[in-house]
Amino acid sequence: MENRPSAQNLNLLLQNLLPSTLSTVITEWLKEDLPSFDYGGYVVGNTQKVAILFAKANGVLAGVPFVNEIFHQLGCTVKWNYSEGDFLSVETDTAAKNKSRIEVAQVTGPANKLLLGERVALNLLARCSGIATRARKLKNMGDEAGFKGVIAGTRKTTPGFRIVEKYGMSVGGIDNHRMDLSSMVMLKDNHIWAVGSIPSAVKAARSVCGFSMKIEVECQSEEEAVLAAKSGADVVMLDNFSPNDLKIAASSLRSRMNPSNSSDTFIPKVLIEASGGISEATINQYFCEHIDIISMGDITQGVPYIDFSLKIQQV
Structure with a gap:
């Protein structure tokens, strides 16, 4: 059994690590993806819609506070079916050679704002969860080997994205x-x-x-x-x-x-x-x-x- 907080407690504890400047950083990420006109947003308009966030591969969910802030800034709400640090198990239909998917969250808001936050949120979630998944695997390998020391992630991070990558390590338990x-x-x-x-x-x-x-x-x-x-x-x-x-x-x-x-x-x-x-x-x-x-x-x-x-x- 892993000696770590429950997923719900982990979510509450780790989000307290994040700096108060996080909202400013996320504003810049959104600005990078929309520096001028939102042509696709014009097409869909601002009618209220519900979007489903699906996971399509096995891994540790990491990045919830970032996704929440992205959609908060866009006037959307996120309801999660899983908590930070949960392992998402997605079954694969090998006979049909089609990957299954599981519903991780529902995001509600104006259609144009959902699509404005979509790629920023997905990119962040994919990267953060990937790091957390590898970190969790390494931590488990150390525990299984009886290693009493710590496994640590270095400063070999992406410039401008370190806060997300380091946070993913923490979710993974290293x-x-x-x-x-x-x-x-x-x-x-x-x-x-x-x-x-x-x-x-x-x-x-x-x-x-x-x-x-x-x-x-x-x-x-x-x-x-x-x-x-x-x-x-x-x-x-x-x-x-x-x-x-x-x-x-x-x-x-x-x-x-x-x-x-x-x-x-x-x-x-x-x-x-x-x-x-x-x-x-x-x-x-x-x-x-x-x-x-x-x-x-x-x-x-x-x-x-x-x-x-x-x-x-x-x-």
Whole structure:
């Protein structure tokens, strides 16, 4: 059984994460799709209609607050049959080779406004639900393997659409890692090469980020991870290690955090992160009791969309 809130509670809790500026962002999305005349809207007019939102593929429903706001701005109302985080199971008629569909919500409003919000809502819902579906699958894989750490999605998001993609990760039940460059200090190879050394980079970062911000250092070897820990890093990322080398290095680092070690081998306690080239197909090879975090760009890059459609009901 997954240790997560009920779907209804999840919907209420997660929508509280979203910023007050969300309405402004959605206004811009709608403006992008209608910068001048609405020719199709002229054709259908503003008669009140009901449109059905269908899901046509299996997946986790994610993006409800965004869809609600889109249609709210257009003077429409949305009544959901499912809650945020629910798994939508769509049966397929293999004999007829036709995909079935399930009714997820009903949207009521002027016909021209329903169609104005249609594509913006469907694009958003498809992408957000796709990310949530992959995130849920990865989370379940970790639970089944007995992994006690967290799986996290990286900053490899679409510019201007990060809020939706990061939100989808949360619905799926995984960690967001960094939301942005101001969320945590991550010193990657370029930072270290530019400054000259790991200690210099960590010292400079700490001088401006203060005590309340974590510092993470990308490390190419166990020796670099030891140096980062001794320099004051909070998290060491073992980057692009093979699964076997990762487990050896993580085990060694964990053993060196034991205070009973001699002063030359002891390192301060740090979080150990695995990253680099990890995907849904390979993540099972990286689960390890000594790893605290597995971070992946695969959660947002190349993720399949979940297919939805909106159909106005015929008179």
